[in-house]
Each structure stands twice: as C-alpha cells, then as structure tokens.
Amino acid sequence: MAVMSFFANPHRFMAASKWPAWGFTLLGAALIAFGVWKGLIAPEDHQQDERARMMFVHVPAMWLSLFAYAFMVGASFISFVWRHAIADVAAKSAAPIGAVFTAIGLMTGSIWGYTTWGTWWEWGDARLVSVLVLFFIYLGYIAVWQAMETPQKAARAASILCLIGAVNIPIIHFSVEWFAVLHQQSTFMTTDDRATAEFKIPMYISALGYLALFGGLTLMNMRAEILRTRAEMLMQRRQAAD
Amino acid sequence: MTPIDTDYSAYVFATYGIALVALAAAFGWSALRLITARRKLDEAERAETDGSAET
Numbered sequence: 001m002a003v004m005s006f007f008a009n010p011h012r013f014m015a016a017s018k019w020p021a022w023g024f025t026l027l028g029a030a031l032i033a034f035g036v037w038k039g040l041i042a043p044e045d046h047q048q049d050e051r052a053r054m055m056f057v058h059v060p061a062m063w064l065s066l067f068a069y070a071f072m073v074g075a076s077f078i079s080f081v082w083r084h085a086i087a088d089v090a091a092k093s094a095a096p097i098g099a100v101f102t103a104i105g106l107m108t109g110s111i112w113g114y115t116t117w118g119t120w121w122e123w124g125d126a127r128l129v130s131v132l133v134l135f136f137i138y139l140g141y142i143a144v145w146q147a148m149e150t151p152q153k154a155a156r157a158a159s160i161l162c163l164i165g166a167v168n169i170p171i172i173h174f175s176v177e178w179f180a181v182l183h184q185q186s187t188f189m190t191t192d193d194r195a196t197a198e199f200k201i202p203m204y205i206s207a208l209g210y211l212a213l214f215g216g217l218t219l220m221n222m223r224a225e226i227l228r229t230r231a232e233m234l235m236q237r238r239q240a241a242d
Numbered sequence: 243m244t245p246i247d248t249d250y251s252a253y254v255f256a257t258y259g260i261a262l263v264a265l266a267a268a269f270g271w272s273a274l275r276l277i278t279a280r281r282k283l284d285e286a287e288r289a290e291t292d293g294s295a296e297t
Contacts, residue, residue, distance in 0.1 A: 021276075025269065032265070036258060050250040054257040061261065100268045108257040115253050213265065220272040227279035234286035 010226050013086055021219035028213025035060075035206030042198050052199065054112045060207040062105040062131070064214055066169060068098030069134065071218075072141070073166045076159035086222075088155040091162060092145055093221035097214055099138035106131060126175035127183040130168060137165040151229075 039056030075091035078084045109128070114120045122128055141161055148154035176183050 029269075040258075050254055053254045057257050057261040096271070097268060100264050104261050104264050107260050111253050111257050111260075115250055213269075217268055217272045220276050224272070224275040224279040227276070227283045231279065231283040231286040234283070234290050238286070238289055 008084055008086060010086065010230075014223060014226060017219045017223055021216055021223055023216070024212045024219065025216030028209045028211070028216055031205055031209030031212060033209075035202045035209055038202035038205060042202055045199070048116070051112060051115050054108055054115075055199075056202050056206050058105060058108040058112055059203060060210040061101045061108065063207055064210040065098055065102035065105050065131075065134065066172065067211070068094050068101060068214055069138075069162075069165070069169060072098065072162050073169075076162040079155055080159040080163065088151075088159075089222050089225045090218065091158065092155075093225055094214070094218045095138055095141050095145075096221070097217045099135065099142065101210065101214070102131065102135045102138060106135060125183055126179040127172065130172045130175050133168055134165075134172060137161070137168060141165070 035056060039053050042053065042056075044050055045052035072091045072094050075087045075094070078087040079091060109131075110120045113122070113128075141158055144158045144161055145154045148157055
C-alpha cells in the first residue's frame, strides 16, 4: 500500500523509472538472445525432434501473454477501486506489449501445429480459440482507450472490460484439461514434469528475458504516456491563456 | 492433408524470425513513442517559458 501511494505521484514515478526502463529492456534482449542460442544448440528431442526448438519462442511468449493480462487485471482493479492515476497508465501501457506476445504465441503455435498436427488452425480446439479470444480482448481494450471522449471515461470503461475479460484466463489455462483438444497438456511445472535440464534451462532463460522485456517496454510506454499527458496539459493551459 | 517435409529447419527459423521481428517492432514503437513524447513536452515547456517571458 505504501509503495502504491508513493508511485501515485507521477514525478516520483518518472524519477524512479528512467534507468529501469532501459535496463530491463537491455537485460530482456540479452536473456532472450542467450535463451535462443541455448535453444538452437540443444539436442533434438526424442519425440518432437527439431520441432521442439520452436517451444523456446512459443511457450515463453504464451506465458508472458497471460502474465501481461494478469498484470493489467491487477492494475485495472487498483484503478477501478482507488482511481490510482499510475495504475491506469500501467494497464494501458502493458496492453500493446501483451498483444504482441499473444500474436507471437499464436503465429509460432500455428507453425508448430502445422508440423505436428498437419493443420495451421483448428477451430474445435479450446486452447487455440481461447488464446485468439485473448488477442481480441487486448485489441478491444486498446480500442476502448482510443474511442472514449475523455481519459477518465476511457480508464473506467477499459478497466471494466479488462476485469470482465479476466474470465478468459482460467479458461485458457485449464482448456487442455476441461476439453478434448489437439493441444498437448502442460509439460512444465506439473507433477508429471519430465522435461530435461537441456530444455528447461533455455526455456526459463527465455521466459526471464520475455519478463524483463515486458517490464522494460511497459515502463517505457508508461513514461511516454505521462510525458505526453503533461505536454498536452501545458498546451491546453497555454491555449486557455491566449 | 498436405504431406509435410520432415526437415523442420525452415519452420524453426520462421518461428524465431517472427518473434525477432515482432519484439524488435515492439521495442522500436515504444522507444519512438518515448522520444516523441519527450520532444512534445520540451516544445510545450519552451512555449510556456517564452510565453511567460513575453508577459
């Protein structure tokens, strides 16, 4: 709560976020590059041979698409209940990054699906469809911010949309257990986790890279949003004075 | 069903390429937004200072 109050002041946030924004971005890029390299030199999987290498890109992107949405839900809740100005900015800034991760997950998953199932897309698969719904929720959320007359109305409407859309998150996670799907069940962090270190290490390094990149890019977008708002306020004040 | 080539290298590189392009675009877009916003604020502050000096 104290941290929340501290960062409610945009000046404090701007002072504290300058170096983390670039630092996390650089760290993310470095970790992703290292994870990709480890993934490319990893031995072939005994079941999925070379196709398993696609997982080092696909799985972290999907994890982070869900994480980004969970982050937006938290920020939207804080914005909705406490009308915290920075929480609005955080949710708004995370949305495009989450949408990019979801798009990466959908496209790379489609390629993997083609090589494994022989089809680029399967409408009957609940995991695929629920992730596509997540992508559309991201786009809808971004559109709401653009469509409303005032930022206050946009923040309110976008928060409500985000909180309603949170229903989709458990559906995505449990779709492979609840429905008969082509998509395989979770491999990592389950009681039946049989992935070897050769696969786990590049996967976790890539996931950490995606996480750091998400943090860095979200902070960059938050800073841009605060600077833009401040500039618009100054211009409005100047116009009113003239 | 279309028969799939069992040499999967092209598919693997396509996934890595898609991710690279998308992440680079996300970074470029975010950096550009930040630079543009900074420039816009500098202009607004300059106009504010000039306006104060005139009055």
